[in-house]
Amino acid sequence: xxxxxxxxxxxxxxxxxxxxxxxxxxxTVVVNTGDDLELHGLSIWPDHDTVAYTLAGVDDEVRGxxxxxxxxxxxxxxxxxxxxxxxxxxxxxxATHLWRTDRLRTGARPTDVALxxxxxxxxxxxxxxxxxxxxxxxxxxxxxxxxxxxxxxRRHQEPEVREVRFxxxxxxxxxxxxxxxIDAADAIVIAPSxxxxxxxxxxxxxxxxxxxxxxxxxxxxxxxxxxxxGGKALKGPADRMLTSLGHxxxxxxxxxxxxxxxxxxxVDAADADATSSxxxxxxxxxxxxxxxxxxxxxxxxxxxxxxxxxxxxx
Amino acid sequence: xxxxxxxxxxxxxxxxxxxxxxxxxxxTVVVNTGDDLELHGLSIWPDHDTVAYTLAGVDDEVRGxxxxxxxxxxxxxxxxxxxxxxxxxxxxxxATHLWRTDRLRTGARPTDVALxxxxxxxxxxxxxxxxxxxxxxxxxxxxxxxxxxxxxxRRHQEPEVREVRFxxxxxxxxxxxxxxxIDAADAIVIAPSxxxxxxxxxxxxxxxxxxxxxxxxxxxxxxxxxxxxGGKALKGPADRMLTSLGHxxxxxxxxxxxxxxxxxxxVDAADADATSSxxxxxxxxxxxxxxxxxxxxxxxxxxxxxxxxxxxxx
Numbered sequence: 001x002x003x004x005x006x007x008x009x010x011x012x013x014x015x016x017x018x019x020x021x022x023x024x025x026x027x028t029v030v031v032n033t034g035d036d037l038e039l040h041g042l043s044i045w046p047d048h049d050t051v052a053y054t055l056a057g058v059d060d061e062v063r064g065x066x067x068x069x070x071x072x073x074x075x076x077x078x079x080x081x082x083x084x085x086x087x088x089x090x091x092x093x094x095a096t097h098l099w100r101t102d103r104l105r106t107g108a109r110p111t112d113v114a115l116x117x118x119x120x121x122x123x124x125x126x127x128x129x130x131x132x133x134x135x136x137x138x139x140x141x142x143x144x145x146x147x148x149x150x151x152x153x154r155r156h157q158e159p160e161v162r163e164v165r166f167x168x169x170x171x172x173x174x175x176x177x178x179x180x181x182i183d184a185a186d187a188i189v190i191a192p193s194x195x196x197x198x199x200x201x202x203x204x205x206x207x208x209x210x211x212x213x214x215x216x217x218x219x220x221x222x223x224x225x226x227x228x229x230g231g232k233a234l235k236g237p238a239d240r241m242l243t244s245l246g247h248x249x250x251x252x253x254x255x256x257x258x259x260x261x262x263x264x265x266x267v268d269a270a271d272a273d274a275t276s277s278x279x280x281x282x283x284x285x286x287x288x289x290x291x292x293x294x295x296x297x298x299x300x301x302x303x304x305x306x307x308x309x310x311x312x313x314x
Numbered sequence: 315x316x317x318x319x320x321x322x323x324x325x326x327x328x329x330x331x332x333x334x335x336x337x338x339x340x341x342t343v344v345v346n347t348g349d350d351l352e353l354h355g356l357s358i359w360p361d362h363d364t365v366a367y368t369l370a371g372v373d374d375e376v377r378g379x380x381x382x383x384x385x386x387x388x389x390x391x392x393x394x395x396x397x398x399x400x401x402x403x404x405x406x407x408x409a410t411h412l413w414r415t416d417r418l419r420t421g422a423r424p425t426d427v428a429l430x431x432x433x434x435x436x437x438x439x440x441x442x443x444x445x446x447x448x449x450x451x452x453x454x455x456x457x458x459x460x461x462x463x464x465x466x467x468r469r470h471q472e473p474e475v476r477e478v479r480f481x482x483x484x485x486x487x488x489x490x491x492x493x494x495x496i497d498a499a500d501a502i503v504i505a506p507s508x509x510x511x512x513x514x515x516x517x518x519x520x521x522x523x524x525x526x527x528x529x530x531x532x533x534x535x536x537x538x539x540x541x542x543x544g545g546k547a548l549k550g551p552a553d554r555m556l557t558s559l560g561h562x563x564x565x566x567x568x569x570x571x572x573x574x575x576x577x578x579x580x581v582d583a584a585d586a587d588a589t590s591s592x593x594x595x596x597x598x599x600x601x602x603x604x605x606x607x608x609x610x611x612x613x614x615x616x617x618x619x620x621x622x623x624x625x626x627x628x
Contacts (some may be wrong), residue, residue, distance in 0.1 A: 040416045051425045077407075077409025095397075096391070
């Protein structure tokens with residue numbers, strides 16, 4: 001069963017790990033690139049790397065980003081030079097950024113670089129940037145427009161988000177690899193990532209929504225998973241962001257955003273009472289325990305998702 | 315006594331340390347930038363950094379380059395990604411390159427970046443790049459033209475050097491800071507660095523030779539130190555390079571290269587028999603023990619150099 005997962009960072013990575021346990025090489029993860037940034041001249045891809053490190057089994061689960069057993073010598077050196085960087089980069093992680101920046105500098109497409117990195121990390125599944133064109137998510141706060149990582153990391157997601165924009169999105173296109181994966185997919189999965197700033201940019205790439213709509217018209221199931229449980233985001237600012245942007249911070253609120261695209265919507269058992277409202281949106285509700293605390297739970301949630309997509313899962 | 319030293323890497327750094335012990339803040343080291351390179355998108359300045367780390371007292375004297383107590387985590391990570399870099403970069407050293415590349419990227423002049431780095435490393439003397447324009451030393455070998463570090467590091471200086479060129483030199487100019495330092499100098503010192511590829515690029519910057527000639531005409535002593543002792547280079551390929559380029563690999567051979575510029579030439583006691591030939595070039599020979607094996611020796615050799623420049627050294 002060929003599965004395409006649209007994913008942001010941590011939530012997307014956990015579900016990807018679960019899906020990979022079921023379908024392995026038949027999994028293609030299309031990752032948000034709107035969070036990407038340039039720092040110290042290096043091309044840094046936070047969502048991609050979280051998914052890649054997780055699928056490679058080298059992620060730091062406690063910290064929630066970066067690599068396990070990381071050291072921080074370069075950061076200490078930068079700090080001694082008076083550098084006041086708020087974005088932390090581990091030594092081993094820096095190797096990824098240096099290597100990637102080098103490859104991009106020689107003219108390689110981001111997609112090629114992602115595929116090469118996947119091979120180097122011996123990842124059995126495929127990770128694809130949503131687009132090869134630069135897209136940068138920015139949020140409007142009471143302090144003006146902030147680049148996403150400025151808001152997310154430097155300002156600890158504290159400012160209220162009044163508006164979101166994806167700089168460069170007009171010129172972006174899904175890559176041939178992304179279109180081919182969607183075209184070949186037996187199921188599309190939308191990860192329990194932030195619907196506004198993780199899944200939002202992917203869906204906003206011109207040509208992406210129509211490719212997904214065409215898949216749905218062909219009968220391909222599109223299963224979304226709620227990242228909001230009991231009104232709260234498990235991680236990150238999705239709940240406050242939904243509210244400040246005029247949505248409802250609830251599984252139903254997220255289901256409304258995906259109505260018309262998703263054929264099924266997986267909500268946590270805590271939100272079982274939302275199923276009739278979700279059904280009225282024309283989306284089939286599926287209730288499951290969606291907390292992905294360990295490998296077994298990830299595989300179990302992924303199994304529920306695949307079952308919701310019509311697969312027979314052991 | 316204001317001293318300007320023209321310097322390459324290790325030999326220049328050792329003499330700079332000795333000179334700094336005598337004149338401290340009155341020392342300005344003008345460093346060769348022809349060895350600079352871009353690697354992983356980072357701006358790497360080997361000669362500058364060797365001088366800077368040495369003057370900051372943080373250099374690795376055993377290895378002869380880079381920082382003491384260095385770790386290599388990033389390199390190991392790059393290696394795991396299939397990177398085959400032949401230029402080794404320590405973790406702490408990388409902080410310097412990242413910081414510098416960042417500053418250059420924002421439009422700072424190399425000179426400003428060098429001054430800022432000097433301040434951050436609490437170096438009492440001043441280090442100036444010979445020029446702010448990019449100059450790249452290349453050597454012609456039987457395998458064609460090689461970039462300098464390709465020849466020096468990757469090929470271990472094994473190929474014979476048939477010709478040397480300084481790419482970009484026509485568009486280079488001495489910086490205002492270099493010209494001001496030469497203008498204010500009470501003595502010019504030419505380090506025992508490779509006369510072809512370390513001192514050569516500095517002297518080849520259009521406007522540099524005339525600035526030095528003007529200083530000499532004003533009566534400023536110009537003291538060069540031989541990096542060749544008993545026909546051999548203490549370090550590096552200067553001896554073979556002199557020979558293959560048609561010069562003599564000897565203190566006298568080096569003196570010939572500096573005749574017309576140097577007013578005095580310091581040779582090692584091992585080359586005392588060359589003094590009359592050197593004198594015939596119109597250069598005053600000075601015989602001294604020039605081996606700079608430890609801090610005391612560096613200060614002693616620097617004292618001899620300053621004495622040759624007419625200073626009263628305790």
